Structures are given as structure tokens and as C-alpha cells.
Amino acid sequence: MAVRPKASVVPFVLHGEGTGVAQKLTAAGDAGHVFHADAYPAFGGADSAPSPLFYALGALTSCNQVTASLVAKDLGIQLGRWTFEVQGDLDTAVLVAGAEGNANFHRVEVRATVETDADEEQFATLVAETERRCPVSQLFKRSGLEFVNDWSRAALPAHT
Structure with missing residues (x-):
């Protein structure tokens, strides 16, 4: 028998993809919010988005x-x-x-x-x-x- 999660549990699902150290992230759900992450040049990034x-x-x-x-x-x-x-x-x-x-x-x-x-x-x-x-x-x-x-x-x- 499968275990059912509690009714109060809400899954937060995020999809990420990228190259190097930069990444595009998309939150699951109807809104599909998209945000980006990168790193400082000292860490191999271009500082094109928040770390x-x-x-x-x-x-x-x-x-x-x-x-x-x-x-x-x-x-x-x-x-x-x-x-x-x-x-x-x-x-x-x-x-x-x-x-x-x-x-x-x-x-x-x-x-x-x-x-x-x-x-x-x-x-x-x-x-x-x-x-x-x-x-x-x-x-x-x-x-x-x-x-x-x-x-x-x-x-x-x-x-x-």
C-alpha cells in the first residue's frame, strides 16, 4: 500500500538548467516564475545575476x-x-x-x-x-x- 503524504505537505518543485556556473531556474506551478543565478568572476561566473x-x-x-x-x-x-x-x-x-x-x-x-x-x-x-x-x-x-x-x-x- 502506498504511503500518502500528510494533507499539510506542499511540494515545492524547481527546475534548473545552465552552463558553466550560470543557471536558469523555473518554479513549477501555474505562474512558472523564472529566475537566474550566476557567480562572481572569482568563482568562475560573469556576475550576470545574483549568486x-x-x-x-x-x-x-x-x-x-x-x-x-x-x-x-x-x-x-x-x-x-x-x-x-x-x-x-x-x-x-x-x-x-x-x-x-x-x-x-x-x-x-x-x-x-x-x-x-x-x-x-x-x-x-x-x-x-x-x-x-x-x-x-x-x-x-x-x-x-x-x-x-x-x-x-x-x-x-x-x-x-
Whole structure:
């Protein structure tokens, strides 16, 4: 008898093709979103598109924003405009020179500011629950790197 996946499991399917280090990626589904990746010349690329490492960091900010929106709904709070600054520190010795060790970022820092009507306690819950529930944050955290997640809240502008 075939095992059926849980109803809550959603497959994310991506097709990639390319030459050298440049790649065209197409997300499965009706929209068929297409995006491109390349690398810096030092890594053999032409820098014609963001590197996969930038996409990884971008996925981290986007997923946090999506997850926080779901958490905010659960908490009954409103969110407005977001800003993110993310830095991933990567020692390229393993990637480029083949040195022994871990090719992963050794540290990633997320600095987020979000407009919200949440009080201090609600905001702390928002941050903690977002980190816990965000698939991409968990990928980074569970990889063993130093993960810094520094969020601040800004006042939600009054409606005019």
C-alpha cells in the first residue's frame, strides 16, 4: 500500500538548467516564475545575476516576512512596512581552494525592523514564533552556524 503524504505537505518543485556556473531556474506551478543565478568572476561566473548565496539570504528575509505575517494574524496584531539587513560571513577557503572544513556561512545576522501595533510582549512573541516557524530560519539555525536574529519594532503609522 502506498504511503500518502500528510494533507499539510506542499511540494515545492524547481527546475534548473545552465552552463558553466550560470543557471536558469523555473518554479513549477501555474505562474512558472523564472529566475537566474550566476557567480562572481572569482568563482568562475560573469556576475550576470545574483549568486546562489544571495538567494539563500534573500530567502531568509522573505520567509521571515511571510511567516511573521502568519504569526501576526494568530496574535491579532497588525504589521506594516518591513526593512531587513542581512549579512552572511563566508570563509571561501573550502569552496574555492578545497580546504578541509565546512563550506557553510559561519555566521548570519538578520536585522529586521517592522512597523506594528504590537506591544513589547506581543512583539517578543512575534519574533520568537517567527524564528521557530520559519522554514528558512530553521535551515540556517540547524546548520550549526552562528545565527543572530535582531528585530526592532517601529510604530505603525496612523491611518489618515
